Amino acid sequence: MAIAAGNHKPNSDANLFRLCPFWSSSGNTQNQTEGNAQKSSKTVSSVARSFLLPPRRRLRLDPSNHLYFPYEPGKQVRSAVRLKNTSKSRVAFKFQTTAPKSCYMRPPGGILAPGESVIATVFKFVEQPENNExxxxxxxxxxxxxxxxxxxxxxxYVPELFDEQKDxxxxxxxxxxxxxDPERPSPALEKLKRQLAEADAAVEARKKPPAETGPRVAAEGLVIDEWKERREKYLARQQVQAVDSV
Known part of the structure; x- marks a missing residue:
């Protein structure tokens, strides 16, 4: 009988722990709660930083907010913007536009060494005004x-860099x-003319054999060809869609 009683006691203790599981797991539960609180705090702080702290800029632009074009309806006109790498690392840059059929950039992209700058030229076709606008x-x-x-x-530099590392x-x-207005002098127009002249001089200089090796922006000769290739692909797709619709 004594042996039987001894065998029943552990079972009763086990039943007691099963009825009151918080006794055995209170320490683990507390650790899990603290861990979840820390994770939640880190998540909230990272979200707050993303809203409060803007992404760090690597390039300084001049002009900084707009591209200025002379208004000449029915003609292709040019604008210019200077890009300077203000970081301590090599930086690739790339242009995109909402109107690839009427606009293109030279160069459309490239790589700048720390402190290096380039003036990019932007070409745009100006539509005729509507209703005597x-x-x-x-x-x-x-x-x-x-x-x-x-x-x-x-x-x-290859454009695919921005797709492979989009994050x-x-x-x-x-x-x-x-x-x-090209007929009305203004500081913005005079600045545009100076930048375009500087950009043209840089293009001519890059056509000459380099006297010394160093970091270079994307090859200029490929810019027009790349734009023409995109244009031809676009027209080909339009023709295929027209045939399919017929």
Whole structure:
């Protein structure tokens, strides 16, 4: 009987623990609660930082908010923007536009060493005004987006870099379009002319054999070909869609 009683006691203790599980797991539960609270705190702080702290810029743009174009309806006109790498790393940059059929950039992308700058030229076809629209009434919806990406030494520029590492891409600016009256002198128009002249001189200089090796922006000769290729692909798709609809 004594042996039987001894055998029943552990079972009764086990039943007691099963009835009151918080006795055996209170320590684990407390640890889990603290761990969840820490994770929640980290998540909230990271979300708060993303809202309160803007992404760090790698490029300084001049002009910083708009692209200025001379208003000449029915013609292809040019604008310019200077990009300077203000970071301590090599930075790739890339242009995108909401109107790829009527606009293109030279260069459309490239890599800048720390402190290096380049003046990019932007080409745009200006549509004829509707209903005798005046220059002051022109509201252009075309936008240009400039993106940047930190790259390692030895990496060559290809547009696919921004697709392969899209989580690390920073949108530097989204630039709107402002038209200028080419017949009316203004500080913005004079600055545009100086930048375009500097950009043209840089293009001519890059055509000459380099006297010394160093970091270079994307090859200029490929820009027009790339734009023409995109245009041809677009027209080919349009033709296929027209045949399919017939």
């Amino acid at each position: 005046k220059l002051s009434d022109q509201k252009n919806k075309v936008k240009f987006k400039i993106m940047s990406l930190k790259v390692k030494e030895g990496v060559d 690390l891409v920073t949108v530097e600016r989204v630039l709107g379009v402002v038209f200028l």
